[in-house]
């Protein structure tokens with residue numbers, strides 16, 4: 001299939017490109033490189049441009065005979081979204097609508113959307129099934145949910161067929177060690193733990209020790225980025241087979257606390273990691289764990305790297321060989 005991947009030079013996007021190419025799809029990446037890295041998509045056609053540029057989108061659709069879009073390009077930092085909601089509505093909703101319009105006008109009607117567990121907000125039930133109420137507690141989750149809603153109505157009105165994948169905590173790196181996570185600023189737990197392990201940070205700060213969890217630290221469901229990537233390929237197959245629309249959670253169904261992640265990382269790197277205990281980070285729910293039964297049952301998705309230590313090992317392979325990410 002001819003596939004356009006927006007945000008394909010980013011973390012999850014670039015891993016998905018690797019997966020698609022391994023399945024013999026023809027991939028074109030559209031990325032404005034505001035966060036993504038050119039070096040993450042070597043050997044793939046990269047169009048340097050913006051998802052809000054409908055003229056450019058239509059040209060790319062025509063030139064490459066695009067049959068499906070996987071849409072990653074978005075702003076994705078929870079804390080930043082609370083401080084700057086306008087930027088999030090603009091990037092994630094306004095530009096998202098520009099993409100949907102360009103698709104409809106160009107008769108490209110298959111879309112896989114990079115959504116998030118943040119659409120659920122504070123869980124009333126864990127593991128969280130897809131039927132869980134959606135009540136985002138920050139603009140990031142709200143903007144992702146807004147585009148999910150638009151996709152549903154574009155489906156009814158224009159025959160656009162969409163799969164939304166609601167990721168829990170993406171982690172790890174391609175087992176080759178050639179691509180991995182490189183955010184600026186880095187806010188995610190596992191890369192920060194490994195930076196502390198590598199001596200690039202003095203310590204890791206644990207955000208909150210008084211949560212109602214077994215050890216008082218936040219619990220999350222870490223899912224390997226290559227397992228996420230594989231889910232996108234399966235979702236594309238489902239659309240090709242005629243699925244009109246679907247929403248799937250993606251996690252392993254196992255929750256690990258921040259302290260358990262640090263302990264597993266210490267075992268992987270073979271030395272203690274210096275930790276300081278700080279206050280809670282605002283907006284962090286105590287525990288987020290996915291119920292991913294639906295995608296397993298309907299698409300046959302199975303994680304290949306479900307074990308936390310394996311996830312951290314692949315991340316360590318990348319971080320220890322690329323201490324400055326793609327930059328150096």
Ligand code: UDP
Pocket residue numbers: 078169187188189190192204205206207208218219220258281284
């Ligand atoms: N966390 C932490 N210290 C850090 C970064 C993150 O204790 O320096 C915690 C954070 O509070 C959350 C978990 O690690 O409970 C995962 O955070 P991350 O930012 O990786 O992902 P999120 O759950 O926000 O999507």
